[in-house]
Amino acid sequence: MKDILKHTIEFSTEKAVLFQFESRCKLAAYSMGIYCSLIELSDTFHTLMKFENYTGSLSVYRSFIENFVDLRNLKLNPFYVNQLDYDSYLQDQRKFKAAKNDNLYIKFPNLDLDFKLNEINGIIKSLKENKEFKLCGSIKHKFALAGMDQEYDGIYPTLSAESHCSLDAIFERHFEFDDTNKKVNLIINNKNKYENYSFYLANISNYLITAGILVANILEMQQLDEFVAEKEKIIADLQVYI
Incomplete structure (x- = not known):
């Protein structure tokens, strides 16, 4: 086999x-x-x-x-691409939050974390509100x-x-x-x-x-x-x- x-x-x-x-x-x-x-x-x-x-x-x-x-x-x-985008942005959100909270294992020294998190939060909100596809929980x-x-x-x-x-x-x-x-x-x-x-x-x-x-x-x-x-x-x- x-x-x-x-x-x-x-x-x-x-x-x-x-x-x-x-x-x-x-x-x-x-x-x-x-x-x-x-x-x-x-x-x-x-x-x-x-x-x-x-x-x-x-x-x-x-x-x-x-x-x-x-x-x-x-x-x-085909609109399941929204789910994959959503999952990816959730991971990014988690990483940037950890970096902002001075996590020892993740650093983004040249990045404006507040700006990045606001940007990601906006995208996540938009994906949640999108009528084309209901996200899986x-x-x-x-x-x-x-x-x-x-x-x-x-x-x-x-x-x-x-x-x-x-x-x-x-x-x-x-x-x-x-x-x-x-x-x-x-x-x-x-x-x-x-x-x-x-x-x-x-x-x-x-x-x-x-x-x-x-x-x-x-x-x-x-x-x-x-x-x-x-x-x-x-x-x-x-x-x-x-």
Whole structure:
């Protein structure tokens, strides 16, 4: 199954550079940027699987699926660019507020922070009031908008647990009951977990080729037939493992 993902990454990389788009068009630029990130995140996930480094892999998968949700929403509603702008400006607002409060880790010595914050606050207010698109208030809302409630309720909790200091994830990784000796063993870098990850390998292959189809549709059907045909082959290959 790792070979299928590797092939999907190679196909996607080869086709990504062939897309023609206007970089000044937010929809096209944001879609292509997210697509390229999906290819890179897939490659990172594949590398971790290849070397059986499972800890951290589902954090990568979580980033992947969040990016996929954004791309799907861009395809469903071009005005979703407002959501991405809003999220970006919120991050800027947070950074500049921290700098203004003399945070040790972030400095903008040559910037008028009051002016910048006023400017950003104005843009955020404008995006909130925009009638073309109602902003999402949570990641759950984004998944729902993408029609991916099942993924949010069924997969995302596990991905979040792996990404944070979850006791479930910690005990799953590092403690194993030895039934023979009736004791708990401490484990570091357990290499015997591949079967638990076959689901994620299959899904990330499917999501990545589907992402190419989404981009092809956004960019006026460029390479659409090639992506659709390739998805059929990938799904057929994955069926062998199901």
